[in-house]
Amino acid sequence: EVQLVDSGGALVQPGGSLRLSCAASGFTFTSYWMNWVRQAPGKGLEWVANMGQDGNERYVDSVKGRFTISRDNAKNSLYLQMNSLRAEDTAVYYCARGNLAGAGIFDYWGQGTLVTVSS
Amino acid sequence: EVVLTQSPATLSLSPGERATLSCRASQSVSSYLAWYQQKPGQAPRLLIYDASKRATGIPARFSGSGSGTDFTLTISNLEPEDFAVYYCQQRGNWPPYTFGQGTKVEIK
Numbered sequence: 001e002v003q004l005v006d007s008g009g010a011l012v013q014p015g016g017s018l019r020l021s022c023a024a025s026g027f028t029f030t031s032y033w034m035n036w037v038r039q040a041p042g043k044g045l046e047w048v049a050n051m052g053q054d055g056n057e058r059y060v061d062s063v064k065g066r067f068t069i070s071r072d073n074a075k076n077s078l079y080l081q082m083n084s085l086r087a088e089d090t091a092v093y094y095c096a097r098g099n100l101a102g103a104g105i106f107d108y109w110g111q112g113t114l115v116t117v118s119s
Numbered sequence: 120e121v122v123l124t125q126s127p128a129t130l131s132l133s134p135g136e137r138a139t140l141s142c143r144a145s146q147s148v149s150s151y152l153a154w155y156q157q158k159p160g161q162a163p164r165l166l167i168y169d170a171s172k173r174a175t176g177i178p179a180r181f182s183g184s185g186s187g188t189d190f191t192l193t194i195s196n197l198e199p200e201d202f203a204v205y206y207c208q209q210r211g212n213w214p215p216y217t218f219g220q221g222t223k224v225e226i227k
Contacts, residue, residue: 047216058214104210109162
């Protein structure tokens, strides 16, 4: 059974840093692109970043230079290092797997982890 | 960036009725459009990908159509568990992947 477990969310002050984690199981992690998608409270979904099997990474413009996606294939884990956090980064962050038919088809999702940026 | 516009914002229907949800793209995304269902407090669930292909385990009452800039999600016979928010999402022009703002299907 495919499982994605998100963790690391917390309350952090503006300008602060946080590292999110996603533990994957039930599939061959190294074969898949992996994504982070976020959802601000009461709002819609926003794709944040993804990383391919070879380490190729992409970001939405609003987080470029502040967020870094990474993966540890030996630990079947995906990470999101978030620096210089802003109030507008407040959201539930989901890890999502990219389907083999297309990296941008999000076929499995974690349960989400809440990041709150506030003083 | 491709902007996806969903309509209507809210759809009020009764169980057993047919739901028709629309998603329009600001530029062609070919057939690279997906639909997701989200219930309160839960992660989204993939329903349809590549405009018309049902994801694993999705009931046949969910169907998708369209290409280019105009897409439709149809739920043929609403079940009580289908009342939720639905999002479209494109992967035809990326980065970034983008989502529509959502359509809420509520019980009339």
